[in-house]
Amino acid sequence: MQKSSRLKNIKSTLLSDNYYILKKLNFDYLMENGTWVNQMREVYDRGDGAGILLYNREKLTIILTKQFRMPTYMNDNEDGLLVEIAAGMLDKDNPEACIIRETEEEVGYRLESVKKVYEGYSSPGVMTEKMHFFIGEYTDDMKVNDGGGLESEAEDIEVLEMPFEKAVAMLNNGEIVDTRTIVLLQYAIIHKLLE
Numbered sequence: 001m002q003k004s005s006r007l008k009n010i011k012s013t014l015l016s017d018n019y020y021i022l023k024k025l026n027f028d029y030l031m032e033n034g035t036w037v038n039q040m041r042e043v044y045d046r047g048d049g050a051g052i053l054l055y056n057r058e059k060l061t062i063i064l065t066k067q068f069r070m071p072t073y074m075n076d077n078e079d080g081l082l083v084e085i086a087a088g089m090l091d092k093d094n095p096e097a098c099i100i101r102e103t104e105e106e107v108g109y110r111l112e113s114v115k116k117v118y119e120g121y122s123s124p125g126v127m128t129e130k131m132h133f134f135i136g137e138y139t140d141d142m143k144v145n146d147g148g149g150l151e152s153e154a155e156d157i158e159v160l161e162m163p164f165e166k167a168v169a170m171l172n173n174g175e176i177v178d179t180r181t182i183v184l185l186q187y188a189i190i191h192k193l194l195e
């Protein structure tokens with residue numbers, strides 16, 4: 001953690017380390033108007049992540065995934081299934097190595113190179129997670145397996161290859177509701193990746 005002269009008396013209490021780490025942070029914060037206020041924030045730390053938009057310039061297609069996400073099921077997503085970019089959590093490896101590995105595990109393509117386009121905090125009010133956003137070109141001859149995720153982790157990932165146009169329609173009609181996926185689809189539109 002960096003030092004800030006606007007913070008003092010930071011006290012961290014562990015609330016849960018069941019799978020990842022949830023802490024309660026109590027601290028004094030110096031407001032812009034010069035007064036100190038005491039604040040409490042719960043902070044969830046599950047490391048950083050990486051995600052990628054896979055695109056094929058010849059076929060004008062992209063590859064997304066569909067998988068069950070319990071937190072979305074708890075909040076308005078009827079069957080809990082979510083259409084997403086391929087993504088994973090960083091282990092000890094760097095973001096590039098992580099996303100190349102995750103791409104092979106989740107959708108079955110072995111990429112040689114990827115391009116980093118953004119880095120951003122996922123949910124800065126509550127999570128420490130920083131997300132590394134990539135794009136990567138795939139071709140049919142890069143396919144090495146059917147994807148689907150790791151059996152050892154009971155991942156059950158459907159691979160969706162679709163025309164880019166269809167994904168843009170799904171973005172615009174509200175079928176795509178994962179913000180990381182929205183970010184990279186918008187990147188592809190802005191930068192005319194598939195025109």
Ligand SMILES: Nc1nc2c(ncn2[C@@H]2O[C@H](COP(=O)(O)OP(=O)(O)O[C@H]3O[C@H](CO)[C@@H](O)[C@H](O)[C@@H]3O)[C@@H](O)[C@H]2O)c(=O)[nH]1
Binds near residue numbers: 051153154
């Ligand atoms: N037992 C158990 N397993 C868990 C738990 N939380 C996650 N897992 C398992 O840990 C694995 C994580 O798989 P990854 O592919 O590495 O991560 P991800 O879940 O796809 O995460 C990506 O998307 C998230 C957004 O929803 C991002 O937050 C994350 O950074 C990353 O980009 C999955 O098999 C998942 O089931 C938990 O609380 N308990």
Ligand SMILES: [Mg+2]
Binds near residue numbers: 088089106
């Ligand atoms: Mg994943």
